Amino acid sequence: MAALNIMPIVRKEFRQIKRDKRILGVLLFIPAMMLFMFGYALNFDVKHTRLAVYDEEQSRLSREFIQLFFNSEYFDYVRTLQSKSEINELLDGEHVRAVLVVPSTFSKDLQKGRSTSIQVIVDGANSNAAATVLGYINAIIQQYSLKVMSQSFMRLGKQQITLPIDFEPRIWYNPELKSAKFLVPGLIAFILMVTAVVSTALSVVRERELGTMEQIMVSPIKPIEVILGKTIPYTAISLVATVMILVLGYILFDISIKGSVLLLSMVTFFFLVGGLGMGLLISTLVETQQLAFMIAVFVSMLPTFILSGFVFPIRNMPLIIQGITYLLPARYFLVALRAIILKGAGLSAFWDQAIVLCLYTVVMIGISSLRMRKILM
Amino acid sequence: MQDKKMLRLSIVAPILQLIILGYAASFDVSNIPMVVCDFDHSPSSRELIRSLTSTEYFTAVRYCDKTSEIDAQLDDGHASVAVVIPDGFEKDLGSGKTTPVQFIADGTETSSASIGLNYAYLIISRYSQRVVLESLIKRGSVMMPATISAEFRVWYNPELKSRNFMVPGVLGLLLMVMTMILTSLAIVKEKELGTLEQIVVTPIRPYQLIIGKLTPFFLIGIVDVVLVVFFATFIFSLPVKGSVLLLFFLCLIFLMTTLGLGLFISTISRTQQQAMMTAIFFFMLPMIFFSGFVFPIENMPKIIQYVSYLIPLRYFFVVVRGLFLKGVGLDILWPQAAAMLVFGIAILSMSVLRFQKRLG
Numbered sequence: 001m002a003a004l005n006i007m008p009i010v011r012k013e014f015r016q017i018k019r020d021k022r023i024l025g026v027l028l029f030i031p032a033m034m035l036f037m038f039g040y041a042l043n044f045d046v047k048h049t050r051l052a053v054y055d056e057e058q059s060r061l062s063r064e065f066i067q068l069f070f071n072s073e074y075f076d077y078v079r080t081l082q083s084k085s086e087i088n089e090l091l092d093g094e095h096v097r098a099v100l101v102v103p104s105t106f107s108k109d110l111q112k113g114r115s116t117s118i119q120v121i122v123d124g125a126n127s128n129a130a131a132t133v134l135g136y137i138n139a140i141i142q143q144y145s146l147k148v149m150s151q152s153f154m155r156l157g158k159q160q161i162t163l164p165i166d167f168e169p170r171i172w173y174n175p176e177l178k179s180a181k182f183l184v185p186g187l188i189a190f191i192l193m194v195t196a197v198v199s200t201a202l203s204v205v206r207e208r209e210l211g212t213m214e215q216i217m218v219s220p221i222k223p224i225e226v227i228l229g230k231t232i233p234y235t236a237i238s239l240v241a242t243v244m245i246l247v248l249g250y251i252l253f254d255i256s257i258k259g260s261v262l263l264l265s266m267v268t269f270f271f272l273v274g275g276l277g278m279g280l281l282i283s284t285l286v287e288t289q290q291l292a293f294m295i296a297v298f299v300s301m302l303p304t305f306i307l308s309g310f311v312f313p314i315r316n317m318p319l320i321i322q323g324i325t326y327l328l329p330a331r332y333f334l335v336a337l338r339a340i341i342l343k344g345a346g347l348s349a350f351w352d353q354a355i356v357l358c359l360y361t362v363v364m365i366g367i368s369s370l371r372m373r374k375i376l377m
Numbered sequence: 378m379q380d381k382k383m384l385r386l387s388i389v390a391p392i393l394q395l396i397i398l399g400y401a402a403s404f405d406v407s408n409i410p411m412v413v414c415d416f417d418h419s420p421s422s423r424e425l426i427r428s429l430t431s432t433e434y435f436t437a438v439r440y441c442d443k444t445s446e447i448d449a450q451l452d453d454g455h456a457s458v459a460v461v462i463p464d465g466f467e468k469d470l471g472s473g474k475t476t477p478v479q480f481i482a483d484g485t486e487t488s489s490a491s492i493g494l495n496y497a498y499l500i501i502s503r504y505s506q507r508v509v510l511e512s513l514i515k516r517g518s519v520m521m522p523a524t525i526s527a528e529f530r531v532w533y534n535p536e537l538k539s540r541n542f543m544v545p546g547v548l549g550l551l552l553m554v555m556t557m558i559l560t561s562l563a564i565v566k567e568k569e570l571g572t573l574e575q576i577v578v579t580p581i582r583p584y585q586l587i588i589g590k591l592t593p594f595f596l597i598g599i600v601d602v603v604l605v606v607f608f609a610t611f612i613f614s615l616p617v618k619g620s621v622l623l624l625f626f627l628c629l630i631f632l633m634t635t636l637g638l639g640l641f642i643s644t645i646s647r648t649q650q651q652a653m654m655t656a657i658f659f660f661m662l663p664m665i666f667f668s669g670f671v672f673p674i675e676n677m678p679k680i681i682q683y684v685s686y687l688i689p690l691r692y693f694f695v696v697v698r699g700l701f702l703k704g705v706g707l708d709i710l711w712p713q714a715a716a717m718l719v720f721g722i723a724i725l726s727m728s729v730l731r732f733q734k735r736l737g
Contacts, residue, residue, distance in 0.1 A: 030658050041681050042672040045491070050675065076675070091532055092705045094695055110523050117526045124534035125702045126542050128488070129673060131406070135495040138527055142502050145525040149506065152523050164470050165425075165505045166477040169494050172451060174484030182487045202650055290562055293653050298393075306397065311671065313486055316406065321397065335454060342485045349453040 005221050009229025013203060017233060024237070027199070031191045031241045035180075035248050038187060043179030046132040047073050050096040054081040061107035066100065068144060074136055091123050098122045098133055113152055173342045180253040185337035186310030188242055189330045190301075192268070193275050195238040197300035198293065200279025203230050205292040208283075213375075223373045231276045238272060258344030267340070267354065270361045271333040275300070277364030284371040304330040332357045406492045410438040412450045412459035419467035425478070428504050429460060434496045447481060457483045458493050470508055533702040544613050545697040546670045548605045549690055552628070553635050553664065556598045558656045560639030564590055565652040568643070583733045591636050598632045599625075609701065618704030627696045627714055633721030634689040640728035644735055664690045692716045 017024055051069060055062050069075045078096050081087065090096045101119035103109075109116035120137055124130045146163065174181045207213045216226060249255035257264060279296065286292045304310060307321065308330035314322055325331045332353035339345040347354065411429070415422050430437045438456055441447065450456040461479040469476035480497045482490040506524065534541045567573040576586060602625065609615040617624055638660060646652035666672060667681060668690035674682055685691050692713035699705040707714065 030662075034662075037666055041677040042666055043487075043676055045487070045676060046673070048675040089709075092699070092703055093709045094699075110525075113523045115524045115526065117528045119528045119530065121530045121532060124531040124537055125698050126673075127534055127537040128542075130531060130534070131537055132488075132492055132495070134529060134531075135492060135499065138499055139495055141525055141527045142499060142506075146502065146506060149509070149524055163475060163502075163505050164473075164508045165501055166475050167498055167501050168477050168479045169498070170479060170481045171484040171490060171494070172481060174487065174490075177484055177487045177491055179487045182485055206650070289649050290566065293650075297657075313406075313489060315408070315410075324397075338485050339452065339454070343452050345452045 005225045006229045006232070009221070009226060010232050013230060013233040016203075017237075027195055027234075027237045028241055028244065031187065031245050032248060034187055034191075035184070035245055035252070038183040039180040039249075039253050042183075045177075045179060046129050046136070048076045049074060049098065049129070049133050049136075050078045051075040052079045052081055052087075052090055052096045052099045053077075054084060054087070054099060054101045056102055056104035057106045059107045061110065062102045065106070065144060066102065068140055069100070069137070087121060091121065094123070096123075097126075097129065098137070100137075110148055110152070178253060180249070181255055181342055183310070184245065184249045184253070184255055185341055186308070186334055188245055188268075188337060189271070189308060189334050190304050190310055191241055191245065192238050192272055193300045193304045193330055195234060195241065196272055196275030197279040197282065198296045199234045200231055200276050201282040201292045201296040202289055203234070204280065204283035205286060205289050208287055209289055224369070227280060227369060227372055231280070235272060235276065239268075242268060255341065257341050259340035259346065263347060264337075264340050267333065267336045267357065270354075270357050271329060274329050274357070274361035274364045277361065277368045280368035280372060281364065284368065284375055303328055307331070309334050329357060329360045332360075406489050407433045408436045409434060409458055409489060409493045410456040411435045412439045412441055412447050412456040413437050414441050414444060414447065414459060414461040416464040417462050417466035421467040421470055422462045425462065425466075425501070425504055426460070428500055429497065432496070432500065434493070434500075451481070451483050454483075457486065457489060458497070460497070473512075540613060541615055541702060542698070544605075544609050544615055545701040546694060548602065548609075548697055549631075549668075549670070549693045550665065551601050551605065552598055552631060552693075553661060553690065555601055556594045556632055557635040557639040557642070558653070558661065559597070560591065560594045560636055561642035561646065561652045561656050562649055563594070564640070564643035565646050565649050569648055584729070587640070587729055587732060591640065594639070595632060595636060598628070598635070602628045615701060617701055619700035619706060623707060623710075624697075624700045627693075627700075627710070627717070630714060630717045630721055631689060631693045631696075634717055634724060637721060637724035637728050640732060641724060644728060644731040664688050667691070668694055670694055686716075687720075689717050689720045 053066050055066060070077045079090075081090075081099070084101075087099050090099065099121045101121070103116060103118070106116055118141060120134070122130050122133055150163075171177060207216065221229075246255075246257070278300065282292055282295050282299070286295060306312065307314070307317075307325045308328050309325070310330070314325050314331065317325070332350075335353045336350045336357070339349045343349070413426055413430075415426060426437070429435050435458070439446070439450060441450075444461065447456075447459045447461075451459065459481040461481070463477065463479075466476050466478075478501060480494065480501075482494050484490050531537060564573075567576075581589075606617060606621065606624070610617065639656070642652055642656050642660065646655055667674070667677070667685045668688050669685065670690070674685055674691070677685070695713050696710055696717075699710055
């Protein structure tokens with residue numbers, strides 16, 4: 001296998017990429033843009049929830065209670081309603097996500113030591129946000145309830161009640177709960193998967209569609225040299241993109257690689273090679289770029305986005321779907337990535353994932369090179 | 378369309394995507410695997426643990442004797458949270474002293490972590506409250522202190538099934554993929570293969586050419602809408618609460634915007650690969666991200682929130698959610714309909730002009 005034979009193909013591929021700057025833009029600019037987006041704009045934190053209030057009593061106490069909700073960034077004050085009928089319109093038109101109704105007997109009940117309840121109406125269409133909002137509101141009300149309880153107890157002349165349990169929360173690996181830290185490893189997996197599979201598939205199929213494949217077949221180049229020549233440029237570019245994401249992640253979001261960089265490189269390399277293998281396999285199965293692209297997207301990009309644990313946690317998926325996720329290399333890669341980057345864990349934490357990843361890569365490369373050889377012979 | 382495989386793909390693919398996304402895409406947080414480190418082993422500590430695990434939020438996966446075991450469990454992801462009850466818990470409760478209960482959460486899955494912490498805080502402080510009330514009763518206190526509780530009403534989706542949120546959203550995605558991307562690809566393919574020039578020299582008028590090119594994808598869009606409504610109603614038990622006719626009408630307006638965008642992309646791309654990359658990475662992905670489907674718009678910086686007003690998908694989601702889940706009518710949805718109409722007319726006119734210029 002002569003390196004001399006590979007170089008012309010590599011050079012041609014690079015020339016192709018340079019001629020169509022858009023591919024380069026996609027491979028380098030898009031990851032950076034996604035990182036920015038995920039870091040600053042896109043997250044799952046449920047903050048600035050639009051909240052309207054209907055205060056039936058409008059006493060000092062009720063206003064004090066209502067103010068509790070707007071003291072933090074979790075709720076944004078939208079409006080105080082004049083009548084109950086406004087609730088329908090506000091929720092139907094998605095102007096607010098929740099409405100608080102403070103009863104007209106609020107302070108009277110509390111002063112007499114009677115328990116009272118606040119009605120909370122929540123837009124359940126976005127169930128995740130709704131569940132979280134319910135939880136926040138519940139927590140705020142619970143806190144106030146404990147305060148009221150100890151105050152009324154004091155007023156009864158007894159000593160101050162001490163709360164029996166001191167709740168001590170500890171958040172590991174990501175103390176400030178930055179969504180970016182959760183999303184960055186997934187982003188790397190996503191970018192690598194898309195680049196490896198889609199570009200490899202397209203680059204080979206393009207030759208078949210344009211008819212230049214025959215020229216390659218009659219030349220003395222060996223199949224393995226063609227494969228290497230075609231995949232090296234995209235490998236290089238996606239590795240550059242990965243490093244760029246990691247560097248940007250460090251600069252912007254303080255995401256440093258807590259674990260071993262060597263381990264990270266090895267795992268990434270295996271994943272990338274497996275993805276390239278899959279791209280090659282796809283290119284041997286179809287003849288038009290259109291089809292190659294669609295299949296590549298449906299087999300790599302969409303499953304990686306939806307099913308790999310990148311955005312949606314796998315644990316919450318129905319068991320059948322969880323079974324499907326076992327077929328995705330990105331799933332295993334993501335566990336390893338998160339373990340190394342965020343938790344600083346060693347191979348012992350994800351050795352089972354690593355084995356599956358290696359197996360997958362070997363199988364992919366094996367099948368695709370067999371088929372490539374058949375085509376190029 | 379000549380390519381039989383493409384035809385089959387454009388019908389099978391949406392169905393598959395819809396099914397998988399509908400089932401898989403869930404942020405519902407339940408059964409969070411928990412490590413329990415109980416150093417007290419008393420009835421009170423067991424009761425606290427039970428109050429956590431008897432809910433659907435937490436599932437105890439391991440009972441440990443050493444806090445170092447928590448490290449291993451969280452590191453490899455077998456558990457996502459851990460609760461540590463110190464030795465002397467029951468004794469402290471009995472003597473009125475404050476005792477600390479540590480709750481550890483794996484912060485890498487940020488949404489699960491914050492929701493889990495919130496639930497834990499809620500459950501544990503309710504337990505606290507119960508302990509105080511019980512001790513008051515035991516001391517023979519006649520006056521019970523007042524407490525405040527919340528009475529929740531969840532509208533539109535009382536069981537909080539995230540599927541109900543995802544399925545309407547997927548409709549928007551599918552329409553966009555099937556109409557915008559396929560349109561641009563088909564037109565560019567003709568440009569690439571040179572067959573477009575052949576058509577130009579025939580006596581066909583430009584607008585007839587455009588209508589001819591867009592109609593198949595328009596029909597595909599309609600078929601997709603029908604399919605989604607069918608699947609939603611009969612397989613996901615998610616019928617359209619509002620008027621189905623209104624849904625179709627508003628989908629038509631949305632299709633105007635996607636077809637217009639597809640046409641536009643075909644005028645700025647030379648090769649199919651270019652069209653694909655542009656459509657997906659420069660149009661579809663940003664539109665998905667900033668339309669409020671997966672990530673709430675309220676969290677974005679104000680500048681980006683303003684940009685999201687330019688995205689037709691944003692209005693389409695409000696429409697679809699409104700019609701599927703809330704049963705609202707045009708009286709509530711007219712702003713969205715108007716916005717999409719304006720955008721649709723604008724992008725179609727612009728793309729048609731560009732297209733004619735290129736042909737001429």
